[in-house]
Amino acid sequence: MNNIEKTFPVFSAAFALIYIVSVELNWALFTYHPKIKQFGWLVEPSRDGPPMYWYGWLLTSTLGATAVSVIAWPLLRNRPTQYWLGWTVPLVVMVSVFYFFRDFFLR
């Protein structure tokens, strides 16, 4: 197994963590305004119709997880692949999603 592949569990864990933080704190790198089909940098309030941040959260998470993986790469070189990291962290994040979005079901 080459060394880049050893970072995949780290990427998986970092992506899930950064994603849920991005959703909760709204760290979108760009905003899409679907009604008028316009893009804006970072988080923007509504121009006309509801703004969409999901695409921006995905970009934030992808770039963040890539950065974490690059930083972790030399540290993982002489270590076994941390398989557990790649699924336990996303699993915990998935469970936490139910908690963060509970208000929709309690109204």
Next chain:
Amino acid sequence: MATFLVILHGLLAVALLGSITHQAVAVTWPSKSKVGFSNAYRAVSSRVYVNANIVLFIVVAALGGWIYPIYRVWVRTYLENARLFSAVGSFEIKEQFISIGLGMLPFYWLVWRRPEPAGQSARTAVTLMFCFIVWFGFLVGHILNNVRGLFGL
């Protein structure tokens, strides 16, 4: 065009649903015998589904992302006006699960590419998680697509 894309999104989701379910069953409940439907269903090689699942997941997610603005502007507004907040919340959860799944794809590919004993539990876990994500996304999408009929609106 939007209707065509929604139908295509749904059809590809059905293909993904079948593929990931087959893989999940084969990895958690394998069989060496191929006698009978149940055994034959479980006796398949789980690895052959990996690339198809990855491609289908990306394509289905991309199609969903393409038609998402229509949902956000028109459908979600309608649901909120109808006070169907649980339906809106279900879609929100689906959206987050799909995103987490996208981030797990390289790891999913890794654990299946070289089935080492050390990655056995990870292989089972990540496959089951993908299976859950796909089933959840499919059911929520299907219910929302038929929400007016289901709720008599």
